[in-house]
Amino acid sequence: MLRFSTTLLLAAACLLASADFPSEIVTTCLVGTVHRLSCDSGVISVQTSMYGRSDSVTCSEGNSPEDIAQTDCSVAGAVDVVKKRCDGKKVCELNNSVFETPDPCANTVKYIQTKYSCLPAIYQVTCEHSLAYMKCDEGQVISVYGADYGRRDQTTCIYGRPDSQFQNIYCSEPSNKVAESCDGKNSCIVRAGNSVFGDPCPGTFKYLEVAYTCLWKHCIIVEPGKPTTLQSHSSDQIFNTMLLFRLCTALLLVASVVSTERAITCDGNRFVQHLNCDNGVIRVQAAQYGRRDGETCSEGRRREQLANTECSQEGTVDVLRKKCDGKKVCEINMNILRTSDPCEDTYKYLETNYTCFPAIRLVACEHSLAYLFCDKGQVIFVYGADYGRRDQTTCAYKRSASQVENVDCLNPSKKVADSCNGKNSCTIRASNSVFGDPCIGTYKYLEVAYVCEYPLFPPEK
CATH class of the missing domain: 2.60.120.740 (Rhamnose-binding lectin domain (RBL))
Known part of the structure; x- marks a missing residue:
């Protein structure tokens, strides 16, 4: 068995904090359309963002050569605007109206292009008039990715509130106050209230969204975008730590791959089968619409309706794969399977076996x-x-x-x-x-x- 010292494990923690996480690039072509960044796990960390044009190929479809000729056109400070709106969120949507600057090239067709990473984080929502409590393990300190106060949907923090208090979903504003109060501390309490953050939308019941991580005090924290270094660790120790980190990552990947689920839905006009992956995406392994035993979905059925246990409709697995493979959530109404009846007098059911694959x-x-x-x-x-x-x-x-x-x-x-x-x-x-x-x-x-x-x-x- 491998044994690792406390120093080595500390190096691993620092290394993880400074890991070069995979990047995503989103390009939105038409003015006024939605530019969407999202993280299935973790939170957004914007690296670069540009509103303008830097080449004559991107978003060139349907435009004349004159419209895309100027390739050194960009709005100054675009990355700061996008970082302010999106850093620390799981989902962020915006359009070109957020830049609010003079048009740098009025006769050029522009686009928005953002490069970002999804950083692992603790994500917390606190309703107005409540206290947000952030805490790290002993020896660790808080580092806030981002915080927003206001409202951006009609489902969060609405219990028992009148409809008029959650209609405005365009009033969530980023704030540095949580970072100013909590960065570098082991624990921190912040009140989610207008007295702290101001009131971005009077009459709306608001909430505070915070994304933060816990870092070891011994890690040197530098400016965003620059690598974090390690103190007091030899190159051999760091190499072994990287090996350990890769081994753990591989084991986690294998564990997620072998997560197999089974769903059974009895036949009925309004019955729906629900497949879901909390992690990864659906990959259908097998599916059968029919009957292969006398017990499944037998409640309240006559014996003759359960007798035929060799009844199955051809092509069911293909239907399920076409509809569900690659999704996180998939719902199938039983009606889509009734293209033919393999056994008219038999009560049928849909049985699906699927795996949640990392993707x-x-x-x-x-x-x-x-x-x-x-x-x-x-x-x-x-x-x-x-x-x-x-x-x-x-x-x-x-x-x-x-x-x-x-x-x-x-x-x-x-x-x-x-x-x-x-x-x-x-x-x-x-x-x-x-x-x-x-x-x-x-x-x-x-x-x-x-x-x-x-x-x-x-x-x-």
Whole structure:
């Protein structure tokens, strides 16, 4: 058994704090459309952001050469605006109106492009008039990624409140007060109230969102974007620590891969099967619509309805894979399986076995570019992709209610897999011109889940 000293484990903790986390790039083409950053796990840390134009290729579709000729056009301070709005959040939506600066190139078609990472963090929400309590283990101190006070949805902190107090969802404002009060302390209490943060929207019941991490005091903390160094550790110790960290990461990956789930739903016109992955995305292993034993879904049924235990409909697993693979959540209404009846007098059920696979998941709002990329030597494998809309909150920033109300129009597509599988990087436009229009008048988005793999047969040099 390997044994590691306290010094070595401390080095591991510092190393983790300074790890170079994978980056995402989001590019939004049309003025006024939604620029969306999101982290399935962790919180957003913006690295770069640009509003303008830096080349003649990005977002060039449908534009004249004159419209994209100027390639040194950018709004000053764009990264500071995006960092202020998005750092420390799990999801952040904005559009070009947030920059509020003179147009640096009025006759040039511009776009927003942001590069960001998802940093591991403790995420906390505290309702107005309550106390936010942050605490770290002994020997550690608080480092605040970001904090916002106000309201940005109609579901958080609403219990027992009148509707009028949570209608305004555009009043959440970033604040440095939590960082000023708590950074460097082992524990800290901050009141979520107007007396501390001011009142960004009178009459609205607000809440405080805070994202923070705990760092060892012995780690040297430097400016964001610069690497954190280690004190008093030899190169051999650091090498062994990196080896330990990679080993732990590999074990966690294996543990998440072998997480297999089983769902059984009895037949019925309004019955729905719900598949869900808290971590990773769905990959259907097997699915059967029919009957293979006399006990499952037998309650209240006549004996003759349970007698045929060799009843199954062909192609069920293909239907489930097409609809669910690559998603975090998938719901299947039993009606979609009744294309034929393999055993008319038998009461049937749907049984699905699926695995939650670790994956990179991205969302690109309509008129944006989805950018998939892997490390050197690896290639893309797409689990699944969908274009349309399945909720009223994603890519909804300042869109009219009529554009986000249709939540039953998300269609699976093979176009991302056809375009990107086997490549090291790939860009695809989230638009009707690529995927068709599954719901006219609805503002849509593209969801993609993919992994990076080492190719079975590496390309010849």
